[in-house]
Amino acid sequence: xxxxxxxxxxxxxxxxxxAAGLTLVYGLGGVLNLAYGQMGVISAIVVALAMDAGxxxxxxxxxxxxxxxLLGLLLxxxxxxxxxxxxxxxxxxxxxxxTLGVSFIVDGFLIWxxxxxxxxxxxxxxxxxxxGVLMRRGSLLASAITLVTIAGLFVFFRRTSxxxxxxxxxxxxxxxxMVGIYPSRMLRLILILSGMLAALVAVTRSMxxxxxxxxxxxxxxxxxxxxxxxxRGSVAGALLAGIILGIVNVVAADxxxxxxxxxxxxxxxxxxxxxxxxxxxxxxx
Amino acid sequence: MLEVKGFSAGYQGNNxxxxxxxxxxxxxxxxxxxxxxxGKTTLFRAMCGLLSPSSGTVLFDGxxxxxxxxxxxxxxxxxxxxxxxxxxxxxxxxxxxxLGAYPRRPDxxxxxxxxxxxxxxxxxxxxxxxxxxxxxxxxxxxxxxLMSKPRLLVLDEPSTxxxxxxxxxxxxxxGVLREGGLTVLxxxxxxPLAMAFSDRGYVLENGLIRLEGxxxxxxxxxxxxxxxxxxx
Amino acid sequence: MSDQPxxxxxxxxxxxxxxxxxxxxxxxxxxxAAVGAALALVPLWLGxxxxxxxxxxxxxxxxxxxxxxxxxxxxxxxxxLCTGALAGIGGYGAAILTDTVGLPIVVSILIATLAATFTxxxxxxxxxxxxxxxxxxxxxxxxxxxxxxxxxxxxSDLTGGDTGRLIYSGTDTFLREQIPPYYLxxxxxxxxxxxxxxxxxxxxxxxxxxxxxxxxxxxxAGVDVARYRVYAALIGAAMLGLAGSTYALTxxxxxxxxxxxxxxxxxxxxMLAFGGIGTLFGPTLGAVTFTVVxxxxxxxxQLRQVAYGILIIVLFLGMPRGVIPTxxxxxxxxxxxxxxxxxxxxxxxxxxxxxxxGESQSAE
Numbered sequence: 085x086x087x088x089x090x091x092x093x094x095x096x097x098x099x100x101x102x103a104a105g106l107t108l109v110y111g112l113g114g115v116l117n118l119a120y121g122q123m124g125v126i127s128a129i130v131v132a133l134a135m136d137a138g139x140x141x142x143x144x145x146x147x148x149x150x151x152x153x154l155l156g157l158l159l160x161x162x163x164x165x166x167x168x169x170x171x172x173x174x175x176x177x178x179x180x181x182x183t184l185g186v187s188f189i190v191d192g193f194l195i196w197x198x199x200x201x202x203x204x205x206x207x208x209x210x211x212x213x214x215x216g217v218l219m220r221r222g223s224l225l226a227s228a229i230t231l232v233t234i235a236g237l238f239v240f241f242r243r244t245s246x247x248x249x250x251x252x253x254x255x256x257x258x259x260x261x262m263v264g265i266y267p268s269r270m271l272r273l274i275l276i277l278s279g280m281l282a283a284l285v286a287v288t289r290s291m292x293x294x295x296x297x298x299x300x301x302x303x304x305x306x307x308x309x310x311x312x313x314x315x316r317g318s319v320a321g322a323l324l325a326g327i328i329l330g331i332v333n334v335v336a337a338d339x340x341x342x343x344x345x346x347x348x349x350x351x352x353x354x355x356x357x358x359x360x361x362x363x364x365x366x367x368x369x
Numbered sequence: 370m371l372e373v374k375g376f377s378a379g380y381q382g383n384n385x386x387x388x389x390x391x392x393x394x395x396x397x398x399x400x401x402x403x404x405x406x407x408g409k410t411t412l413f414r415a416m417c418g419l420l421s422p423s424s425g426t427v428l429f430d431g432x433x434x435x436x437x438x439x440x441x442x443x444x445x446x447x448x449x450x451x452x453x454x455x456x457x458x459x460x461x462x463x464x465x466x467x468l469g470a471y472p473r474r475p476d477x478x479x480x481x482x483x484x485x486x487x488x489x490x491x492x493x494x495x496x497x498x499x500x501x502x503x504x505x506x507x508x509x510x511x512x513x514x515l516m517s518k519p520r521l522l523v524l525d526e527p528s529t530x531x532x533x534x535x536x537x538x539x540x541x542x543x544g545v546l547r548e549g550g551l552t553v554l555x556x557x558x559x560x561p562l563a564m565a566f567s568d569r570g571y572v573l574e575n576g577l578i579r580l581e582g583x584x585x586x587x588x589x590x591x592x593x594x595x596x597x598x599x600x601x
Numbered sequence: 602m603s604d605q606p607x608x609x610x611x612x613x614x615x616x617x618x619x620x621x622x623x624x625x626x627x628x629x630x631x632x633x634a635a636v637g638a639a640l641a642l643v644p645l646w647l648g649x650x651x652x653x654x655x656x657x658x659x660x661x662x663x664x665x666x667x668x669x670x671x672x673x674x675x676x677x678x679x680x681x682l683c684t685g686a687l688a689g690i691g692g693y694g695a696a697i698l699t700d701t702v703g704l705p706i707v708v709s710i711l712i713a714t715l716a717a718t719f720t721x722x723x724x725x726x727x728x729x730x731x732x733x734x735x736x737x738x739x740x741x742x743x744x745x746x747x748x749x750x751x752x753x754x755x756x757s758d759l760t761g762g763d764t765g766r767l768i769y770s771g772t773d774t775f776l777r778e779q780i781p782p783y784y785l786x787x788x789x790x791x792x793x794x795x796x797x798x799x800x801x802x803x804x805x806x807x808x809x810x811x812x813x814x815x816x817x818x819x820x821x822a823g824v825d826v827a828r829y830r831v832y833a834a835l836i837g838a839a840m841l842g843l844a845g846s847t848y849a850l851t852x853x854x855x856x857x858x859x860x861x862x863x864x865x866x867x868x869x870x871x872m873l874a875f876g877g878i879g880t881l882f883g884p885t886l887g888a889v890t891f892t893v894v895x896x897x898x899x900x901x902x903q904l905r906q907v908a909y910g911i912l913i914i915v916l917f918l919g920m921p922r923g924v925i926p927t928x929x930x931x932x933x934x935x936x937x938x939x940x941x942x943x944x945x946x947x948x949x950x951x952x953x954x955x956x957x958x959g960e961s962q963s964a965e
Binding site for chain 1: 727731733734735736737740741743744745747748751752754755863867902903904905906907908909910911912913914917918921
């Protein structure tokens with residue numbers, strides 16, 4: 085059971101970090117980016133291609149993260165331009181549909197051009213024992229990176245004035261504008277950040293299991309569910325929801341079976357939405 | 370310092386404010402009084418960049434700021450405190466105040482001035498702004514605007530939701546700031562409060578400026594007395 | 602066209618009520634008959650190719666699905682991202698009831714349709730009770746969709762799991778022949794069009810439009826918004842279930858991808874958006890167009906998805922109301938009748954995609 089809970093937490097933290105990117109964009113800009121998973125997949129493929137070309141692992145990952153950030157910027161500058169002209173619900177719907185279109189374009193292209201490509205980062209060495217449980221090094225490194233990143237986000241949002249400025253836009257956009265904060269610039273920044281987060285999670289995931297070109301939709305859907313359960317705009321909520329759902333996922337899969345556990349996971353998410361639409365740590369509208 | 374000429378604004382093609390002209394000179398305290406629905410909020414919002422005006426010009430220190438977005442205007446030295454305040458509820462009082470100075474680092478001297486003005490906030494520094502009372506929230510809203518050392522402070526109905534005692538205290542604080550040299554423009558429904566505070570004023574009715582003059586002139590005006598001071 | 606959202610044809614103190622009713626009915630029946638006649642000619646052209654007839658039957662199934670979705674989303678703005686699942690309840694339900702349980706085909710279809718209807722109504726009821734907005738309704742129904750798919754994969758004994766299952770019932774009947782299924786589905790299409798058309802012209806249709814345009818005003822006018830939303834969901838889900846079960850029995854085999862999210866829900870959404878959300882013939886236009894386009898592009902394999910992505914973007918940027926309302930609008934402008942109310946009320950669901958101008962946008 086401890087093994088499962090630990091596995092669940094590891095998985096959950098990744099869910100949470102992934103969702104953090106999506107929830108920030110949703111909370112700050114009212115934009116639902118359904119091409120989010122694809123941003124991660126493209127970055128992973130970029131890393132794979134770089135490594136194929138002989139670039140060592142670490143710089144290749146750096147390139148991948150950069151690619152993720154650039155994709156975020158690209159999204160902001162192109163597809164989201166018309167979205168920014170809408171407000172509220174219309175904006176969410178339009179962003180949803182346009183990014184859905186983008187996700188199709190990306191998926192279609194990737195599957196056509198690189199049908200068998202996948203990123204797999206092998207971390208050498210045997211298994212390591214943590215809390216009496218045997219963990220693969222890849223898993224361990226992935227978790228460590230995830231935790232460090234989460235800590236970094238925490239420091240950014242709590243301690244830096246830029247991070248607080250970002251939070252202020254999520255808290256009250258009009259209030260932020262009245263103190264001279266540019267919501268559009270903050271959104272651009274957060275989109276770049278979200279791209280990098282998607283890239284990071286894809287890369288760390290590849291340390292555990294291969295990430296291939298079809299993984300985009302899967303990533304987006306999980307990020308979406310965690311985002312909704314955790315609460316719009318709340319990174320802490322995303323992490324909490326991620327961990328809970330991660331544990332539920334692993335424990336249920338072990339006790340019952342993959343498909344039923346998935347249904348339980350989805351059911352849990354649905355129940356949370358129905359009981360508390362604002363999410364676990366979301367702001368009540 | 371602030372010149373508004375022939376200004377009209379509204380929502381979805383219908384103007385609420387029509388051809389309004391007024392000005393605020395440096396160091397003055399000017400009030401715009403009117404009843405509910407007169408258009409004061411629309412006027413201020415459009416002036417401060419939260420709403421697109423239909424026509425007219427706004428000049429701040431001679432520079433055109435008509436139709437410029439709110440966040441740009443805020444950086445030019447004109448700070449707007451709306452009736453709803455728009456604080457950051459999940460953030461502490463301290464964080465709210467600090468953000469008032471964005472993008473500069475909060476100046477400790479300014480901070481201590483604000484806390485002197487509103488001693489209650491010092492106790493509540495680490496409290497989340499969303500949990501404060503109405504009066505305290507008003508203090509944070511004004512304090513936040515002050516952190517940027519603005520040259521002009523524009524307030525929309527600062528007495529909103531405040532008990533009479535607190536409303537008076539708020540205006541007393543504004544009075545102190547005025548003595549320090551701050552220029553203030555205030556829109557107010559509670560006319561006696563505004564009159565006690567301002568040098569000059571305008572009456573806004575149905576989106577039109579009906580009257581202007583010094584506070585004394587307005588206080589003596591029978592129409593004003595009847596409509597806004599409850600004197601028959 | 603029959604898309605004028607006029608109230609129920611009838612009582613007018615000006616006299617000639619019967620003539621007006623007859624005219625109104627004719628204005629509904631004639632276009633439907635025309636569409637029916639046009640579509641009825643298709644087998645004359647494609648009849649000898651089993652593959653192409655299969656595509657045509659599927660195309661008609663999608664017309665049915667899209668009409669059902671149109672009744673739910675177009676009429677009352679409920680974003681149900683589970684059309685595939687509802688059709689799947691019909692399809693898999695009928696298959697299991699007839700093969701495994703042994704019930705007669707018609708009974709199985711009936712029960713499966715009822716199951717789908719009930720599910721749709723339940724989802725709507727829950728969404729309405731919890732006051733879920735468009736986005737959350739979409740997310741909750743999406744979760745339902747995914748759960749349904751997981752269920753199909755999990756109950757592999759009944760459903761055949763990943764690989765799917767064959768349906769033995771109806772094997773030697775007209776259901777599995779080449780051409781009759783087409784006419785069966787066409788009959789469904791015409792019935793659905795008629796039902797939707799009559800609905801639009803009835804009090805219920807008026808209530809739908811009222812609540813879609815302005816909920817508060819509708820409530821004040823005496824429309825129980827919650828109840829009518831559920832009605833719309835019940836009717837739409839019934840259509841989906843019926844279409845799904847009928848289609849399944851003509852196909853003879855099912856797999857999770859027959860009713861999958863990516864294969865049905867997204868496609869139906871795009872078809873409806875293209876044709877015109879809330880219009881009577883929008884679904885037909887959208888479904889037929891896309892079926893044809895998909896066939897034409899079949900050699901492009903995976904790149905079709907790229908094409909669809911581009912299409913979605915262009916569609917929702919350029920023509921968020923869909924072809925029929927946009928064309929109708931242009932036609933009115935050409936005839937000098939711009940600004941009529943009809944143009945505005947056909948798409949409050951699509952109107953959700955249009956912004957409210959006036960508020961000053963953020964600076965760069």
